[in-house]
Amino acid sequence: MNSVVLALIGIAMIIAGYVFYSKFLAKKVYRLDPAYKTPAHQLEDGIDYVPTNKYVLWGHHFTSVAGAAPIVGPAIAVIWGWLPALLWVTLGTIFFAGMHDLGALWASNRHKGQSIGTLAGRYIGGHGRNLFLVVIFLVLLMVNAAFAVVISNLLVSTPTAVIPAWGAVFVALLIGQAIYKLKWSLPIVSIVGVVALYALMLLGDAFPVVLPDMIMGLSANAFWIIVLFLYAGIASLLPVWMLLQPRDYINGLQLFIALGILYAAIIISGPTMMAPAFNNNVPEGTPSLVPLLFVTIACGAISGFHGIVASGTTAKQLDKETDARFVGYFGAVGEGLLALGTVIAVSAGFQSVAAWEEVYSAFGEGGVGAFVSGGGAIVNQGLGIPESLSGTILATMAVLFAATTMDTGIRLQRFVISEMGQIAGVHLKPLAATLIVLVVTVGLTFSAGADGSGGMLIWPLFGTTNQILAGLTLSIVAVMLIRKGRPVLPALIPLTFVLVMSVIALFVQMGQFYAAGNWLLLVLDIIILIAAVWVIIEAVAAMNRARRMGPLTDLQEEEENIAADADKRG
Amino acid sequence: MGRLAGFAAGLREFYYAPYRRTLARAQRDEEDLFMMLVLSESLGVPNPASYYTLELLPVVFEHFHDWHRRMGMDRSPLDSISCC
Numbered sequence: 001m002n003s004v005v006l007a008l009i010g011i012a013m014i015i016a017g018y019v020f021y022s023k024f025l026a027k028k029v030y031r032l033d034p035a036y037k038t039p040a041h042q043l044e045d046g047i048d049y050v051p052t053n054k055y056v057l058w059g060h061h062f063t064s065v066a067g068a069a070p071i072v073g074p075a076i077a078v079i080w081g082w083l084p085a086l087l088w089v090t091l092g093t094i095f096f097a098g099m100h101d102l103g104a105l106w107a108s109n110r111h112k113g114q115s116i117g118t119l120a121g122r123y124i125g126g127h128g129r130n131l132f133l134v135v136i137f138l139v140l141l142m143v144n145a146a147f148a149v150v151i152s153n154l155l156v157s158t159p160t161a162v163i164p165a166w167g168a169v170f171v172a173l174l175i176g177q178a179i180y181k182l183k184w185s186l187p188i189v190s191i192v193g194v195v196a197l198y199a200l201m202l203l204g205d206a207f208p209v210v211l212p213d214m215i216m217g218l219s220a221n222a223f224w225i226i227v228l229f230l231y232a233g234i235a236s237l238l239p240v241w242m243l244l245q246p247r248d249y250i251n252g253l254q255l256f257i258a259l260g261i262l263y264a265a266i267i268i269s270g271p272t273m274m275a276p277a278f279n280n281n282v283p284e285g286t287p288s289l290v291p292l293l294f295v296t297i298a299c300g301a302i303s304g305f306h307g308i309v310a311s312g313t314t315a316k317q318l319d320k321e322t323d324a325r326f327v328g329y330f331g332a333v334g335e336g337l338l339a340l341g342t343v344i345a346v347s348a349g350f351q352s353v354a355a356w357e358e359v360y361s362a363f364g365e366g367g368v369g370a371f372v373s374g375g376g377a378i379v380n381q382g383l384g385i386p387e388s389l390s391g392t393i394l395a396t397m398a399v400l401f402a403a404t405t406m407d408t409g410i411r412l413q414r415f416v417i418s419e420m421g422q423i424a425g426v427h428l429k430p431l432a433a434t435l436i437v438l439v440v441t442v443g444l445t446f447s448a449g450a451d452g453s454g455g456m457l458i459w460p461l462f463g464t465t466n467q468i469l470a471g472l473t474l475s476i477v478a479v480m481l482i483r484k485g486r487p488v489l490p491a492l493i494p495l496t497f498v499l500v501m502s503v504i505a506l507f508v509q510m511g512q513f514y515a516a517g518n519w520l521l522l523v524l525d526i527i528i529l530i531a532a533v534w535v536i537i538e539a540v541a542a543m544n545r546a547r548r549m550g551p552l553t554d555l556q557e558e559e560e561n562i563a564a565d566a567d568k569r570g
Numbered sequence: 571m572g573r574l575a576g577f578a579a580g581l582r583e584f585y586y587a588p589y590r591r592t593l594a595r596a597q598r599d600e601e602d603l604f605m606m607l608v609l610s611e612s613l614g615v616p617n618p619a620s621y622y623t624l625e626l627l628p629v630v631f632e633h634f635h636d637w638h639r640r641m642g643m644d645r646s647p648l649d650s651i652s653c654c
Contacts, residue, residue: 047594056583064588179585186585187578239596245589252584313588 001277003348004270006082007263010090010340014333017094022329025099026322029481029490030106036321039113049113049316054323061314061327062334063252065101065306068368068402069143069299069462070339072150075346075371076459077296079360080289081279082347088293089343092301093336096494100470102328103477103491104307108315109324110480116311116473123479123546124472124538130423131538133416135469135531139305140413142462144232144437145445147402147409149458150368152224154395156211157369160388161395163204164197168250168400169231171196175246193250194257197396205392225445228406233438236411237430244407251404258397262341262375265382266348274356275347286363287508294501295463300339302498304469306332342371349374364457368398413437447520457521461528464505467498468532474498475539482543485551495539503532605630605637612648 026032040051052060077085108114111122117136120128155162175193178184211220218226235243299305310328318324346366350356359373360366376391385393414433421428428436444458474495481488506529513522606613608630611620630637635653638646646653 048591050587050590052583052587053580056580056587059580059584060587185578186582190581240589240592245585248588249585313591317587 001273002270003273003344004267006086006273007266007340007344010086011337013090014093014336014340017090017098018329018333021094022098022102022325025102025329025490026325029487030102030324031486032106032322032324034320034322036109038109038318038321039315040317040319043112043316048313051319052317054319054326057314057317057319057323058327058330058334059252061309061331063248063255064309064313065299065303065331066255066335066338066401067299067405068147068150068398069303069405069466070335071342071371071398071401072146072368072459073297073300073463074339074342075367076364077293078275078343078346078370079279079282079286079363079366080293081276082273082343083277084289084293085297085343086340088297088301089336089339092297093332093339095490096302096470096498097300097306097332097336098329099490099494100302100304100474100477101306101310101332102324104310104473105315105318105324105328106321107473107477107480108311109318109321113316114311116307116476119311119476120472123476124542127534127538131531131534132472133420135304135465135472135535136308137413137416137420138465138528138531139462139469140409140416141441141444142458142465143305144406144409144413144441146458146462147406148225148228148441148445149221151228151399151402151406152221154368154372154399155224156220158372158391158395159208159210160205160392161399162209163207164200164392164396165204165399165403167200167204168197168396169235169243169247171200172243172247172250175250176242179246180241190250190253193246194253197250197254198393201389201392201396204396205386205389222446225442228403229438229442229445232403232406232410233434235407236414237434244404244411247404247407251400254397254400258393259338259341261379261383261393262345263337265379266341266344267382269378269382271348271378271381273344273347274350274353275360276353281357283360283362283365287512291501291504292460292508294498295460295467295505297339298463298466298470300335300342302467302470302494303335304466304471304473306335307470307473342375345375345378346370347374349377351377364459368395371398410434410437410441413441444520444524447518457518460505460509461521461524464502464509464532465528467502468528468535471495471499471502471532471539472535475535475542478539479542479546482546483549483551499532499536499539503529503536506532601633602637602640605633609648612650 038051040049043049044051074085074089077088104116107119108116111119117129117132120132122128124131151165155165171193175189178189178192179186211223213220215223238244294301310331314327318327347356350359359370372391372395375394376387379385379390379394380387383390414430414437417433417436418428421433474491478488478491478495481491506525510522510525510529513525607617608623608626610617611623617623631651634646634651638653
């Protein structure tokens with residue numbers, strides 16, 4: 001089957017979802033009101049609360065939520081054939097991710113831009129906030145460990161990406177200096193930065209850096225993982241203007257360029273889908289499609305992490321409430337398109353079915369490596385860029401996404417640890433908290449098989465925790481909808497689906513970890529399962545409570561808001 | 571030209587917005603420390619530079635009320651400054 005047709009069908013479905021379903025959500029479910037005074041206007045302070053143009057806000061929201069996860073997940077999940085992955089990505093984006101992201105944005109917007117954590121305390125009950133802390137801790141733990149494995153695998157499999165991947169750090173440092181010390185104008189800095197990044201890719205393509213098999217008593221993969229965590233630890237402690245801010249920015253620009261390159265190449269070259277639509281002949285040891293598909297692809301179909309971004313910064317900058325439809329729902333659309341492009345790249349970028357099966361020889365194999373080689377072949381055919389260079393471009397893109405998420409992830413994890421310390425009555429300095437984060441994450445990474453053998457075992461666990469977080473957000477949205485007497489099924493169906501799939505997936509994986517004798521992952525699996533059951537119990541209780549309390553008018557809501565504010569002031 | 575300028579403004583927003591809060595907080599923290607240095611003599615901490623910091627009092631005076639509330643003191647800690 002021709003991939004252009006599939007790409008167009010997929011895009012058409014997602015766009016139709018935006019045009020019709022998000023309109024239904026905006027009109028009937030959330031009832032977005034153009035006259036509602038958004039927090040950005042109510043509490044405008046020029047810092048957190050700033051009314052922002054909806055296109056700029058969308059750009060910022062989209063680049064914060066899109067990362068390596070919508071590449072890694074679909075690239076692994078294609079092992080069951082491209083059709084299930086494609087359907088889950090498109091339908092997930094339309095009915096799950098879009099609904100969830102818009103809902104989180106709306107919920108936060110109606111509560112002065114408060115975060116999901118705070119709303120959990122308010123709608124789920126007293127334990128809500130602690131529950132949220134536990135789940136977010138687990139998500140960050142998983143994402144840091146999984147991405148470290150992803151990056152180290154890429155640096156070993158694509159040695160040409162080593163120079164641009166690390167060179168990008170220096171480019172970011174220089175951009176920070178150019179802006180804050182030399183006061184260059186931003187458009188010039190942006191052009192110079194992007195050109196420098198692509199020049200580094202050319203340089204890296206000419207000079208691949210291959211590490212010896214053993215280095216300082218460690219395998220090449222393990223060595224990169226240690227270096228990565230050392231870097232991420234330092235990066236997360238540096239002042240943000242020096243590294244994280246310019247790095248996020250240049251990555252955001254690069255995201256748009258790379259997405260453009262990928263789709264242009266697919267449309268020009270029109271490769272045939274080589275992977276089977278349904279893989280009846282999956283390698284031994286591959287878990288069953290239901291439920292694992294639904295946790296392997298989290299980002300790109302539904303991801304709880306989006307709710308954190310939507311309620312953290314985006315909701316405080318909405319100019320009009322009706323903008324939420326574009327910013328929230330279309331943000332999910334952007335990520336869905338990235339996942340869709342990945343599905344096509346890893347299914348169509350091979351010469352033959354045999355070549356594809358060779359790459360997807362076991363569950364967790366293929367992955368980003370397949371994205372780099374498959375996507376590289378497509379970019380080569382479509383745009384005529386030499387294959388090794390296009391592979392370098394895609395590998396660098398994936399490394400940069402994963403690495404920026406790691407930088408931020410470790411920083412956020414440090415805040416979570418400090419907050420947990422505060423609850424326990426211990427004051428932790430940033431350095432101490434960072435060290436705790438690094439020790440825990442490195443331990444987890446190595447226990448999951450740092451030499452690349454069992455590498456991505458941990459990935460479905462990351463998807464699961466991410467879905468549980470999404471479930472928590474959706475239950476807040478559902479409680480709000482019940483209390484307002486609105487249609488609740490659009491939230492309730494995705495909520496039930498993701499939580500049920502997560503729990504089944506946790507049981508399936510528990511069996512696998514037990515059989516493999518991987519005790520650490522088994523314990524982790526059980527902890528996540530407890531968190532999942534906890535979320536379900538609290539969500540059901542909160543919804544029952546909401547139903548008994550009866551509908552809430554807007555006036556009452558305003559009064560409750562005032563009361564809650566008074567509570568907080570003590 | 572107008573569109574280009576608009577694009578540059580959008581780009582600027584894209585650069586600064588994500589970290590506006592972090593940077594503003596850091597600035598506030600530094601100003602809080604500065605406030606404490608300026609007021610140190612009246613708070614009972616000997617300050618060899620108090621001759622000079624006295625001159626700065628009118629400058630920081632306007633922010634004094636916000637500062638003592640942020641520091642967890644509901645009422646003004648100084649008899650000489652009664653803002654609330």
